[in-house]
Amino acid sequence: MTEEPYRWLEAIGNRREYVREQLKGGSPVFVASLPEGILLLGVGVGHSKVFELFDRHALAGLGHPADIEKIRQAAIDAAHLEGFNRAPEDVSLRRLVGFGLSPQLKTNFEQIFSAPFLLELLLAEVGLEPNQDLIARLHFDGAFQLHTKGVVVAASQPDPETAAQAWLNQTLAEKPDRDEVVEVLLQAWWCLTENKPFTEGLPPEGERRDGWRKAVQGRTVELGWLARKSHRRARYEELHPA
């Protein structure tokens, strides 16, 4: 089958559709660069969405837990080897994603006889100053975009993800308070999971507030925090929602 190029293209197209179909209903995750650090947010069952990777690095993802686990482990292995062989300061998100995770995901995606990774990821690196923050949006096929500020969203479908990200960056532009940011991110999470629009027809704030509070019952709001200033090398801490 694969000797014929057009069939290979068709197989890749089918594979992309298959992954998107499998990811439907996945719970979106968010990363926000704030003045005091980087916030990661996910809503899941147990500890399954937001993870520490290295001293200044963390990951948030949606998808199949086994696939997230494989990538998480690969990222942790690579970061610790790099940090040990050189120095912890040499572990950079740009290299971790660009030379490590992205090629692995791309290779896996194009090997059409093996199971594809079912995941969408956000990776974050906190800098000394807010303008040194780096957030990577890494897709199941290895494609990635790097962001240096604002809020970045990973959702199962591209269009709602783009709309949510635009709305969040507009809404949170003047809101540095972490608790306030958590509240707005959870509202966006609820809108995404309920397929609400982010432009015309966006539910009023009261409805959004009530909506996420009801929707998270029986689930866990996972919050990770990469502190910009700390006396410890490991900057990550788990936060507990108020």
Next chain:
Amino acid sequence: MSDPSPIAGDFLSLLARHQVSSLRAVVSPDAPVQTQATTVFAFHFAEGVLMGGDRRATAGNVIVTDRVDKVLELDATSLLAIAGVPATAFEMARVLETSFEYFRRSQLQSLSLPAKVRALARLLRENLPMTIQGVGVVVPLFAGIDQTVSPPEPQIYFYDPLGAQFQAVGYAASGSGAGTIRSILSFQDRYGQPRPTRMNLQQAVQFALRLLMVASEFDSATGGVNPEAATFATIKVLRGSGVESVSAGQQAEWLKS
């Protein structure tokens, strides 16, 4: 033949898989004089464990520097005090630091205290060729938190150069000035007022600084404390809640009072 499966969460096994050695145990017969000599100690006080050390490194009769930190924070709940050859000791600290954090991040739980204590013993055993040749001897102290009791309790461990580990009841000391320190600690523990276990943080820090000042009177390889030269000790405190460093400024203030 395929590589052996790595042990989950074991950083040394990850290094082996990538053919990276943690400690280099080969030494030339023409090895130069090693920097060494130290006084480090740890004792229980009312709030937890205090671990301290002087800051001098020597090579033979030469003082190399008076700015070495020999008490190291391995993670949020573990301290290591190094005595012996710094080249090996610092490398051991780096291996342990990475190993503990690697396990915690990859396995989503902290390594237990017994496992941390054995991890250091394992490195000491792997350093046996250097120890036998007399150019890489390391005799460290370790303090960690026992999470199996409520409330969690800090504990002190000491080692012999071959890797045997022992839990210290009240205190432990290592390095060339250890004899003096142990004598004073033993006296204070038996006859002192207050006894170390009854001291608050300020009293414990004052006591630690005086221990080093006395040790440096009898051991030229111990740097001691010299307020005029702004040379103080490295002092860290381990409580059930974690690690805290006592700054040079704080030491200076408490030494005066």
